[in-house]
Amino acid sequence: MIARLDEVWRAIDPVRLRRTLLDMLDIYSPSGKEEDIQLYLEDLLSRSGFRVERQEVEHERYNLRVTMGSREPELYLVGHVDTVPAWDLEEFEAHEEGNLIRGLGSADMKGGCAAMVEAWLALTDALKPEERPSLGLLLVVGEEENGDGSAVFLERYRPPWVVIGEPTGLAACFAHYGYLEAGFVTRGLRSHSSLPELGNNAVESMLRLLLHLGKAQLFDRERGEIVYSIRELSSSRAGFVVPDRCEAWIDLHLPPDMDPAVLQESIRSIATDAGRFIPELNMELSFDFSAPGYDLGNDSRPVRLVEEIYARLGRTPDLSAFRSHSDGNLFHAAGTCPIILGPGFLENAHTPDEQVLFHEVAEAARIYAALGLGMG
Template sequence: MNSHLEKVWRAIRPERLRKTFLELLDIYSPSGKEEDIQLYLEEYLSRAGFAVERLAVEEDRYNLRATMGKAEPQLYLVGHVDTVPAWDLEALGPQEENGVIRGLGSADMKGGCAAMVEAWLALSEALNQSELPPVGLLLVVGEEEDGDGSAAFLESCRPPWVVIGEPTGLAACFAHYGYLEAGFVTRGHRIHSSLPELGHNAVESMLRVLLHLGNDSLFNRETSEIVYSIREMSSSRAGFVVPDRCEAWIDLHLPPNKDPADLQEAIRRIVAGADRFIPGLDLQVTFDFASSGYNLETDNRLNQILREIYPQMGLELRLDAFRSHSDGNLFFAAGAKPLILGPGSLETAHTPNEQVILDELSAAARIYAALCLGTRGGG
């Protein structure tokens, strides 16, 4: 093992990491309300001796950045501090049992943030100033909404590599799915609900549109590569009447080699013929957000490092494509190379059972430290 890496790994303190993780989980930080957690992280890193820079996103919202080494950072550890809204504010705090910690944002992605901070501390404690690698730590806001934190950072800085700690179960994702958000609105004719035959029910129209779309082979879950999920559906609420408007949103994740524009056209083509089966259909389709996937392949320095260190840690290196949307899409579009790798799994993210295994958290810190050291050319 490289002597520098050995020193840094010895400096990683699992109990300190656990404490940091629990404190992050104790701070409620849904998208748009991240200031409390950023204040905590800013004080924590400043107290440890780091110069922490605030990067404004909008009023009262900012990213945090720290750097080390003498040269411009060749790699940034990137974590988002925001979460989806809480399921139950009364049961918000973390719960620990048998080496597993549960809590809102534990996997997505306060576990990754805590492991990155611990790797950062270990690097600074174990190495002399001249030995520090040229790397950055970036803690961003807004990932769960529109990625405005990362977008603001990319306006002035585009590093060669970033490592984003989204939950992958420590699989290395050099490839990333694309994402498309599709909106559907059906309109009908409002009438008293005791006389539905005199109106036109927008909800019934929407249900038939969604069934028509889902019956197409493009969305066959057994054979298609497209990941298709109806995220929400709502109708006009006006008392005891036939609804005259219904809105639905669909999340679509597509493999790295698929163009979201082609999928848009396919959806438009499918629903264009729906009026043959749905009398009186009044349908509007919009695509408010689209992001292409990517595939970096694996012939690169970061994958070489992972192939060397995983056996040393007693882990099997798994390569995968990240199936969800993340800030990785933004970084790639801006010219950076994003590796998605972090503790926890997508299976529990955004659910009441969200969790991270503590041993996986410590392993993530060691992996992040090794990747940072790799920017020194293996020294």
């Protein structure tokens, strides 16, 4: 078993961890406005005696990077501090219900970030400088938008492994779905709303197009492997008229071994075929963003280390694939092996009911500390 692990686990302070998490939840940090929470975390880490490096992404936006140990880390703990925006802050504000902590970003992923910071502080408290593992901690901005924080880090550093604390319910995901964003525009002919027969309704064309796509075997939700969601649907607004433009965006999550380029061509073929069934269909299709998935396999030193740690905790490791998009795709494309592992669950992330169980956050801190010791 990993040397000194019991001492480090004893140094994990649940009171300090809870305070860190609640403080982070009280700081509103949507993508693009992360400076306040980075100032808080920079001060917290600096007080532990480390020099915290700022990696500038753009004006008033920066990552925080800190390392311990005597050599370049083989492993970085990586968390993103940004959240999706809240249209009603009161609806998303932090509050406690016993072991349950609710609030914007509690699962995605301030719970994971707080656990990583606590693991870092526990390693610092329990071990002398010469005993500490070679480990990195990276707190990035911009994950909920385009991953610009991680992209800046990867311009200079390419660690062999990272652990990203996205919400997985503490499953250790060594595989990751790919992602594809598809945009559709239908165009019609505007006419007065009382005379629809004189126009061509772009919304009706879009609805028929989406139904046609949904009937394709590729998108069979019961038997297919692709996870898709119609994210946005909007039309031209010009008063009491038949709309002449409609736009839709679809998120598609692909199994790790599926090539996004192949899926693009399949979608183009299905959408083009819709013209046989939809009168006067005038359609544009674009793919603004794609990222391939990956599968790191189940035969590596980190896999065996995870199995050892989970056995020590009395847990059965779940090595399933992560279904959402994350900075993991970006790290893998740069040659780094990313493990996705964190407290909380995806199903309530980005919703007013976002929540995380505090005991899961504390367990994540123990796992991160053990991985740091074992890999460092």
